[in-house]
Amino acid sequence: MTFVVTEACIKCKYTDCVEVCPVDCFYEGENMLVIDPDQCIDCGVCEPECPIDAIKADTEACIEHWIEINAAFSKAWPNISSKKPPGAEALDWESIAAKREYFSAKPAAGS
Amino acid sequence: MWRPPQRIRFEPAPGRIPTIEEAARSRLFSPLAVGNVSLRQRTWVPAMVPWRATDDGFVTAEVIDWYARFAVGRPGAIVVEATGIRDVPSGPLLRIGHDRFVPGLQRLTAAVDEASGGHTKLFIQLIDFLAIRRRPERSKFLQQHLRITDLHRRALGDCNLGDGEVRTRLTTLDDSELARILSPQELQSLRFGHRERVTDMEIPHIRDLPAVVPPLFADAALRAKAAGFDGVELHFAHAYTMASFLSRTNTREDGYGGVREQRVRLPLEVLAAVRARVGPDYVVGCRYLADECIDGGSTLDDAMFFGVAFARANMDFISTSRGGKFDDAKQPNIGAAAYPYTGPSGYECMPQYISDERGPFGRNREPTAQIRRAIREAGFDTTLICSGGVHNFEMAEGLLADGTCDVVGAARQSLADPDWFLKISHGEGSAVRTCSYNNYCEALDQKHKPVTCQLWDREKLDVPGATLTEDGKRRLTAPPWQPSEDARPGVFAQTAKQPGSDP
Numbered sequence: 001m002t003f004v005v006t007e008a009c010i011k012c013k014y015t016d017c018v019e020v021c022p023v024d025c026f027y028e029g030e031n032m033l034v035i036d037p038d039q040c041i042d043c044g045v046c047e048p049e050c051p052i053d054a055i056k057a058d059t060e061a062c063i064e065h066w067i068e069i070n071a072a073f074s075k076a077w078p079n080i081s082s083k084k085p086p087g088a089e090a091l092d093w094e095s096i097a098a099k100r101e102y103f104s105a106k107p108a109a110g111s
Numbered sequence: 112m113w114r115p116p117q118r119i120r121f122e123p124a125p126g127r128i129p130t131i132e133e134a135a136r137s138r139l140f141s142p143l144a145v146g147n148v149s150l151r152q153r154t155w156v157p158a159m160v161p162w163r164a165t166d167d168g169f170v171t172a173e174v175i176d177w178y179a180r181f182a183v184g185r186p187g188a189i190v191v192e193a194t195g196i197r198d199v200p201s202g203p204l205l206r207i208g209h210d211r212f213v214p215g216l217q218r219l220t221a222a223v224d225e226a227s228g229g230h231t232k233l234f235i236q237l238i239d240f241l242a243i244r245r246r247p248e249r250s251k252f253l254q255q256h257l258r259i260t261d262l263h264r265r266a267l268g269d270c271n272l273g274d275g276e277v278r279t280r281l282t283t284l285d286d287s288e289l290a291r292i293l294s295p296q297e298l299q300s301l302r303f304g305h306r307e308r309v310t311d312m313e314i315p316h317i318r319d320l321p322a323v324v325p326p327l328f329a330d331a332a333l334r335a336k337a338a339g340f341d342g343v344e345l346h347f348a349h350a351y352t353m354a355s356f357l358s359r360t361n362t363r364e365d366g367y368g369g370v371r372e373q374r375v376r377l378p379l380e381v382l383a384a385v386r387a388r389v390g391p392d393y394v395v396g397c398r399y400l401a402d403e404c405i406d407g408g409s410t411l412d413d414a415m416f417f418g419v420a421f422a423r424a425n426m427d428f429i430s431t432s433r434g435g436k437f438d439d440a441k442q443p444n445i446g447a448a449a450y451p452y453t454g455p456s457g458y459e460c461m462p463q464y465i466s467d468e469r470g471p472f473g474r475n476r477e478p479t480a481q482i483r484r485a486i487r488e489a490g491f492d493t494t495l496i497c498s499g500g501v502h503n504f505e506m507a508e509g510l511l512a513d514g515t516c517d518v519v520g521a522a523r524q525s526l527a528d529p530d531w532f533l534k535i536s537h538g539e540g541s542a543v544r545t546c547s548y549n550n551y552c553e554a555l556d557q558k559h560k561p562v563t564c565q566l567w568d569r570e571k572l573d574v575p576g577a578t579l580t581e582d583g584k585r586r587l588t589a590p591p592w593q594p595s596e597d598a599r600p601g602v603f604a605q606t607a608k609q610p611g612s613d614p
Contacts, residue, residue: 019584022554022565041112042465043549045565 002040003047005033006066008054010099012090015083017046017055027077028108031087036074037067052094069103077107112550112557113441113454115467122464123472123545126505131538138511139504140536143187143518145494146394146427148341150187151230153511154532155520157430157498158190158236158344158398160204161562162555163587168195168206170215173561173587175222176578178233180588182226184530187518189223189231190344190430193238193351196331202559207237207331213338220339235338236398237331238346239324239353241307241317244300246443252301253281257293266292302442303449309355310362321367321377324352325384332385332395342394342427345385347378349435349460350451354400357417359409360438371413375420382424396428396494397421401478404434404456411478415485422491429486430496430520431479434459450557461523462500464548471548472500473510480515496520502527502546504535526552526564530592537594561587 005017009032017033018026025039026046035046037058047055058067093099134140140152163173181189195201198208206212216235223233247256259274267280281289290298300306311317332343347353355361356377361368367377378397385395399417403409409417414431421429439454452460462471479497486493498520501507507519524531527546534542544566551565561580568585571577578587 020565020569022551022560023558041550041554042114042463043551043554043565045549045551 002037002042002058003035003044003055004037004058004063004066004070005035006054006056006063007099008052008097009033009050010102011093012052012054012086013084014051014086014090015080016049016051018080019083020045020049021081024079024081025074026080027074028080029073029077030104030106030108031102032104033080034070034073034077037071038074065100073105080108112452112463112554113458114463114465115458117467118465119467119470120464121466121470121472121548123500123502123548125540125543125545126503128540129504129535129538131536134504134536134538134540137504137508139508139519140532143494145188145232145396145518146342147392148232148394150232150518151185152187152532152536153518154186154188154507155430155496155498155518156181156186156189156525156529157496157520157522158192158346159522159526159562160192160556162203162559163561164203164205166200166203168201168204168208168212170205170212170219173578174205174215175219176588178219179222179226181525181529182223182231182233183591184525184528184533185227185230186525186532187232188341189233191219191233191235191340193236193346194331196237196239196327201240207235207334207338208327210334213334216335216338216340224339232341233339234342234344234394234396235335235340236344236346237328237335238351239327240351241309241355242305243307243437243448244305245448246304246445247301248445249301250282254278256300256305257281257297262294263292303440304443306437306449309352310360310368312363312365318365320352320356321365321380324377325381328381329384329388332393333388336389336393342396343385343389344428344430345378345381345395345397347397347399348432349400350437350440353378353381354403357399357409357413358403359413360405360407371409371416374409374413375417378417379420379424382421382426386425394427396430397426398430398432400433400435401431401475401482402433402459403436404459405436405438408436408438408456411481414478415482418482418486418493419489419491422486422489422493426493428494428496428518429482430498431475431482432460432498433475433478435461452553452557461550461553462548463550470500472502472506475499476510476515480513483514483516494518498522500548502548503543504540523548523552526562527566529589534592539595542592542595561585563587564589 011031025036143150194205194207259277335343401414434456436456437451440449441453443449483495495516496518497516501521502524524546528544531543555562563585567589571590
């Protein structure tokens with residue numbers, strides 16, 4: 001088991017989680033974060049940090065898609081270990097549950 | 112970090128909380144003579160590396176704060192982290208391989224004495240380790256590190272190739288072809304980084320270890336005595352030099368390997384050298400493995416034999432651990448070094464809350480009980496210390512009641528709450544912060560970051576006097592604990608010998 005960043009992160013990307021990770025295993029895409037399952041130690045410290053509950057244990061139901069996204073894109077995107085200000089629209093996107101179609105495979109800008 | 116595939120989650124609980132009177136009558140809070148010193152209670156904080164020394168191995172203010180914070184909780188004893196006995200660079204690990212390290216260590220012993228009000232005995236763990244290199248880039252390894260031999264030329268089918276040509280050809284091979292040409296050891300160096308072993312007899316300084324190591328330990332022990340420590344703990348455990356001699360994987364043919372009588376020879380010679388240097392009255396103990404927990408490694412049977420041998424040689428205390436070997440460590444990333452707590456044996460050493468049927472609490476309990484029984488049956492009363500997932504009074508008292516050990520060690524629980532001994536003896540056991548065993552601390556250790564506990568490291572960051580990590584995100588020591596208002600101040604001075612002596 002590891003922890004997984006899920007759909008709710010898309011276009012919100014609050015980055016509170018990256019500050020607390022003892023192994024710095026978050027990676028940053030254009031509009032969401034992912035966790036590297038090979039580095040995550042399951043300590044669970046990040047889970048309650050997310051203001052929108054985007055971080056889930058990979059044992060939860062129906063998150064297979066996000067497990068794959070985390071595994072694949074953590075190898076492609078740049079590492080992030082310091083908090084950044086969220087985008088201007090983050091608050092607007094918080095309440096939107098279905099965001100899968102907005103997922104961007106691009107790495108974070110400037111990388 | 113490796114975890115058992117069963118992935119069963121365990122939740123540590125505070126257990127039954129004793130009253131002040133019950134705590135005062137308990138075994139845990141009763142005194143015990145260990146060699147020439149007397150512990151005021153049978154609680155023990157085992158060695159933990161907090162990554163706070165300077166890169167030159169000196170004591171810093173942060174090192175002193177770390178140990179003084181544990182001392183405020185007044186455990187029976189604290190063991191200072193693994194401290195290198197050689198005068199060689201070893202990163203931000205404490206060192207004791209030269210007299211210039213003594214003044215800093217002296218400040219440390221004085222600080223602990225002051226913070227504990229003279230209640231806590233302080234030992235220092237002495238360690239020797241062999242060289243380990245970072246995992247190299249494949250091309251760099253083949254172009255520079257690898258020593259080209261005729262075996263490589265033969266495998267490539269041309270005995271007249273120059274070294275440069277051999278390197279070039281090896282570089283073009285795919286991984287499976289390369290694996291057929293390199294020796295197992297060369298392949299290991301490529302995949303994990305080169306690591307010296309006690310069996311590398313072709314290397315002079317490895318061959319000479321039996322002559323070199325005893326005086327190094329003896330000199331270090333004498334410095335520890337000069338610095339004011341109450342005793343030394345010889346590091347005979349995990350992945351380091353002395354444990355490698357004890358290991359069944361030690362096949363040296365110079366009388367220091369092979370059968371266990373020969374594998375224990377150097378550790379006993381180290382003990383004898385230390386004893387000769389510090390005198391008969393100074394406390395000398397060791398930490399060693401009840402089980403190596405690797406294929407082909409030493410087992411409990413070996414450990415029982417070694418334990419009796421140590422007891423017979425007048426070891427004052429024996430502290431058990433398990434696992435923590437390089438042999439099954441995870442492959443490091445390129446540019447990083449292998450770490451002995453990343454494989455299944457590492458899990459045995461520091462098991463996490465995600466576990467197997469046996470769970471993470473007390474995995475060394477039964478083995479330690481058997482070692483202690485063997486030592487008692489041989490007629491020795493050597494002090495045994497058991498640790499591993501001990502996190503509440505009930506469990507600690509149980510270990511003493513059932514004869515597992517004489518003193519109870521708790522590393523992670525003491526990091527989570529350095530005051531837990533004090534709280535329990537104070538009748539405030541419900542205020543104990545119980546370790547979650549998520550191994551956040553161990554993850555920081557692996558990253559070589561200053562070790563802290565997730566349960567307190569972001570609390571009260573702005574309180575005056577709080578020292579923080581360089582990035583300002585985490586506090587370096589647990590916030591102070593204030594006893595509740597109705598607490599009786601005299602309890603702090605109360606020992607288990609004085610039950611009910613209310614002020």
